[in-house]
Amino acid sequence: MGKIEKSNFNSILESFFHHCGEKFLKGGIVSCVYNEDTKIMNINGWILPVSNYDSLEVRVDNNSYPVRVDIRFKEGYEKYPFLNERLSGWDCIVSNPQIDIKKNNIITFLAFRNNKIVLKLEKKLSIQKEIKTETYTYNNYYINATNIRTGSVSNINRITQYNEIVKKMEEWMPWENNYFHQKFLQKKEEIIYGNESVGELFVDIFSDGNTIYFKKYKLKYESKHSLWIIMNEILGNQEYYFELDKETPVIIDGGANIGLAVLYFKVLFPNSHIIAFEPSKRMFSLLKENMELNKWTDVFLYPYALDEKECDIDLLIPTTDCLGASLTTRPTETTNSNTQFIKETVHCVSLDKFINEEIDFLKLDIEGVEVRVLRGLGEKIKNAKNLFCEYHFGKTLHDNSFAELINLLESNGFKIQVAKSPSYQRLTGEKTMKYVGERYSLNVWAKQ
Helix, strand or coil, X not given: CCCCCHHHHHHHHHHHHHHHCHHHHHCEEEEEEEECCCCEXXXXXXXXXXXXXXXXXXXXXXXXXXXXXXXXXXXXXXXXXXXXXXXXXXXXXXXXXXXXXXXXXXXXXXXXXXXXXXXEEEEECEEECCCCCCCCCHHHHCCCHHHCCXXXXXXXXXXXXXXXXXXXXXXXXXXXXXXXXXXXXXXXXXXXXXXXXHHXXXXXXXXXXXXXXXXXXXXXXXXXXXXXXXXXXXXXXXXXXXXXXXXXCEEXXXXXXXXXXXXXXXXXXXXXXXXXXXXXXXXXXXXXXXXXXHCCCCEEEECCEEECCCEEEEXXXXXXXXXXXXXXXHHHHCCCCCCCEEXXXXXXXXXXXXXXXXXXXXXXXXXXXXXXXXXXXXXXXXXXXXXXXXXXXXXXXXXXXXXXXHHHHHHCCCEEEEEECHHHHHXXXXXXXXXXXXXXXXXXXXXX
């Protein structure tokens, strides 16, 4: 089916209304289920036309509650040119922990236009006593591309990308939660036809406000864009994975941000002893809040930057990128001339003061001072048995030589593997020679 202009759609709607009658056009409610555990009411109806109304609400015992309607029926008529999925039904969710539900409640679904009730539907409420965790798995979150009757190449690519994300995140997300599954159903069409990043939409599905939920833990975050980047790297690609016989490894997290790496390590080794450094005031506040939120034990947080020597220095923070804060001028090399920066004076410490024993895993993602930090360790670099370092090159950096980094590791007995970082790989997936000499980042894994 080709694109349907808004004026043509209105004509079709008017014709449908004329031939089928107002009652049929307005439709009815198929089911209304309230889950006592999640405090969520899910209402499903048939036939159109939610977009014709100014507002919707649900009443239970004369108490009104706001309604969140499936996006494809609230905005889809104008946003997407596909009529074939418009005439099948509608869904909405009412989420309010204060709803007073009784066994024989009748819900009233009301639609308003020009402050007048133009649609009134009633349905007896059924009660779901408990969440059946076997109801949903990650398979229920896949999108079948063969069902897209009018799909462009870009639509199919978005579906493919989304399904790959679902598979990648299989072991991390709370798939069985009905609330998140309903959010997926609401965002399904946005995933296929929308413009927002598929990864950011995935983050949104499992978020309640600015808190994202995982199977075991949850994290408060600042930016969906930044969160998806590190979710893909840390949980999807598992860049920090390492194996160990003992159950209580000692781990140092340099550049902890909001604590996703801490979460990963706590899933991998629940009894691990973690020392985490994060100099940004905003990110350290979230990091501390997330530690308390998840009741992590044996996690020690320090609001310091890492450097070769102890000093006070300015941290340069891009206002649009909470992952890009640096003690160097590398963030200013971005091609976006509109980028603004915040300067915070931070205290730097040398990592050697925190290493007095064997370190099972040392992680450094510190935006351009990797060599200085490793150089400052001296002989104590040998205490690290496994090491991950994201190396950053910038045209304005003068003390972060990749050759020195490799020499530091090899001369101290490390075996090394190097690859493009995921962000740099996306930028230079083809014709890498064009980017030689420009800013880049590499992942370096090393172990003794």
